[in-house]
Amino acid sequence: MSHSHNHSNNKGLSVAFWLNFTFSIIELIGGTLTNSTAIIADAFHDFTDVLAIGLAVLLEKISGKKRSAKFSYGYRRFSLLSAAAMSIFLLVGATFMCFSAYKSFIEPEVVDSKGMLWLAVLGIAVNGIAFLKIKNFKKDAHSHHGHTHTHGTDHNSKAIMLHLLEDVLGWVAVLIGAWVIYMTGWFWIDGLLALAIAAFIGYNATRNLISTLSILLQSVPESIDPDQLTKELLEIKEIKNIHGLHVWTLDGGYNIGTLHAVVNTTDTSSLDNILSSILKKMEKHKIQHPTVQIETELTKCKLKNT
16 A cells, blocks of 8 residues: 555545534534524534544554454454444434424424525535545545555545535535525425435435445455356366355455366466466456465365365
8 A cells, every 4th residue: 555645545534524524513503593404414414424534534544554463354344344333323313313304394493594505605615625625635646656555545535525525415405495495485495405414314324334234244246246257267278167256345445255266187387377367367357365276176075165
């Protein structure tokens, strides 16, 4: 992993962290003053974004640590634990927000639509700047230092960039809603917006949680087709059988694969060529950490099929 890339990512994430932290406080105060349930609901969402960015900065450093005797695969999976915890936290928060938003929708109260408009404009600006900061730092790091070994950290940055982009779109919706309230006096729209924000948060948190748990449970990555890989491996000359094929991903970007290949030759040169061909096929299928056991017809019966 490139140290320079790490530093650039951390700088971009740090800028986004302080922008969102400051605005979350402004948003909470503004939501209270304008009596807007929608803005208070979004303030909660932004606070979780701040926590996510803070964790990403921390995990950016932890994930770069070398593997140890205790953590032989390194520290990449620490980010998955935080992702799962954050998704659960968002789901619980979204549930409470739904109750509050429903009450606000059924029994609408007077809201300051002008205040909502100004907060929406500020929200679009702040989240837009934070999104561009992370995007530009990532772009600069790749252009100056090349595409280095950054699977887990890139996923952190991409996830946060998506969050910030969603926030911008959410504030656009609040801006439109505030304008409608200002023009019509339909205060129930605030409750409707809050319900929509809560549902949106719940939907995305559920998707993130399912995706994270899928990785932790070592399911086969969606980008890899084991049947197609087996088919291509069997096309290699002198391979008679492929068994014990296991494919999983460490953090959503770094894939690991193991397999047993039964061959009908014992010639050392041929075995080297077969192994090389197998590794190329696995690399083609985006398996970065391959482990291959070559077996002959004679040894196959002596080895336990895993």
